[in-house]
Amino acid sequence: MAANPFALPSSFRVQTPSFYFRAPAFTHSPLSHFSCFSLSHKVPNKPLILSCRCCALTINANQSTLAHSGVMIFPLFLEMGFNEKQTEAILDNNAALRFTPLESIHSRVHLLQSAGLDSLSLSKLILKRPYILTSKEIDTLLNFLIGNCNSEFDGQIEPAQIERLLNTADPRCLVGFETKVRLLLQFGIPKEKLVHVLNNVNLTKALCLKSIEEIEITLAYLQRFGGPNLILRRPLILNYDLDTHLIPRIGFLLDLSGNNEDSTSIVLHKFPFVLAYSVDHLKDHVEFLNSYAGLSYEEIFKIILVYPSLFSASRKRKIHPRIDFLKECGLSSNDIFKFLIKAPLFLSLSFEENLANKLVVLVKIGYENRTKELAMAMGAVTRCSCKNLQEVIGVFLNYGLTCEDILDMSKKHPQVLQYNHESLEEKLDYLIEEMGRKVGELLSFPAFLGYKLDGRIKHRYEEKRKILGEGMSINKLLSVSAASFSSKSRRKPTIRVSEGK
Secondary structure, X not given: OOOOOOOOOOOOEEOOOOEEEEHHHHOOOOOXXXXXXXXXXXXXXXXXXXXEXXXXXEOOOOOOHHHHXXXXXXXXXXXXXXXXXXXXXXXXXXXXXXXXXXXXXXXXXXXXXXXXXXXXXXXXXXXXXXXXXXXXXXXXXXXXXXXXXXXXXXXXXXXXXXXXXXXXXXXXXXXXXXXXXXXXXXXXXXXXXXXXXXXOOOHHHHHHOOOHHHHHHHHHHHHHHOOHHHHHHOHHHHHOOHHHHXXXXXXXXXXXXXXXXXXXXXXXXXXXXXXXXXXXXXXXXXXXXXXXXXXXHHHHHHHHHXXXXXXXXXXXXXXXXXXXHHHHOOOOHHHHHHHHHHOHHHHOOOHXXXXXXXXXXXXXXXXXXXXXXXXXXXXXXXXXXXXXXXXXXXXXXXXXXXXXXXXXXXXXXXXXXXXXXXXXXXHHHHXXXXXXXXXXXXXXXXXXXXXXXXHHHXXXXXXHHHHHOXXXXXXHHHHOOHHHHHHHHHOOOXXXXXXXX
């Protein structure tokens, strides 16, 4: 096990070849009889530097704090990796270190190490912010996050979070940190999820720079839109300022929804990242769909309700060209609305890596460019990969269907192009081998391929075969509702009795 570079020796006896300190540090302390000092004063009007070379220096633990700061703090800092110049800078930037008992400094270093800070990170932190070794506020913070009295946080707050907090927050901003964290529990954040929240926010922005009253008002406002669930979905929401970020952005969506808080909450829950966008960004997308695509604000919000991630799509590089494509295919504003409600992902997909390849496949099986049928087929295949689309075409061809047959089926039921190719093959096998049907029957009822094999097709076929035999219509078999099918299945078949018997 590697030695701890920050640990003090078990006794206060320190052996070091050389260390330096300013002369005033020894003005009230007598020189030991075994010490040898050489005095030099090379620069006028500069503090006199004493150079001490000792084979052994013994310090009594009962000596004054001044003696400790004058002698013991230098070897401690040298062992921590600081040179004499850096140590002088640390002492100059935090004079309180000269009057702080070594036991207290050692205890603080140990506490910082317990927080998970490694030697290099701790050294940089001390050099940048020497007050972390003496500030009472930091002591309170560390004891709350990693102390024994709060074991629920013990070792769970990420060291990077603690280091970032100590690097950015003024000690005065740490006052009330525990109270602010407890507000999250009162707000409804489950205790077991609290660490997740604290590890995924900027602790300085979310808690330290905000007053307790500000946090309470923010949490009360968010309570209207999902409260704790919204925070758990995206803890970074706590970083945002209530007046300049949250209220304007949520307010824009609320206005667009017709002041429907429930619908607005759904949008925020589905895509909480929407709160990272400025109001100008949100407005730019909405106004474009309104002015260029001809959609009403009510229609736009319905699309957002289905697919709020459209705000993450570039208006110039993606949304504009996609609307152009739909217009070129002859879709009206009403057609565009119906298309985007069913296939909103079309707005976000890459053209080069996704849509272009699918267009090639669709044109090869017979779709014509700039037609409504092509647009509908593109909408149907947005949710599947290009590879799966090619596999589906291959399955149909292997079972004897032609490209014309596939084109005819997909025009009647575009979803056949997006089904999983392995599932499709299982249904075709059952249709032909178990049900004794021909694959050509799919041309009149392609929706057969959309029903679950075990949950609907097999169950209904086995039930009806006992009554109707093999020649039943697969359309009537599968398209009736579950309630209607169950009531018909419970009916007893009518027994006809011949006259005279």
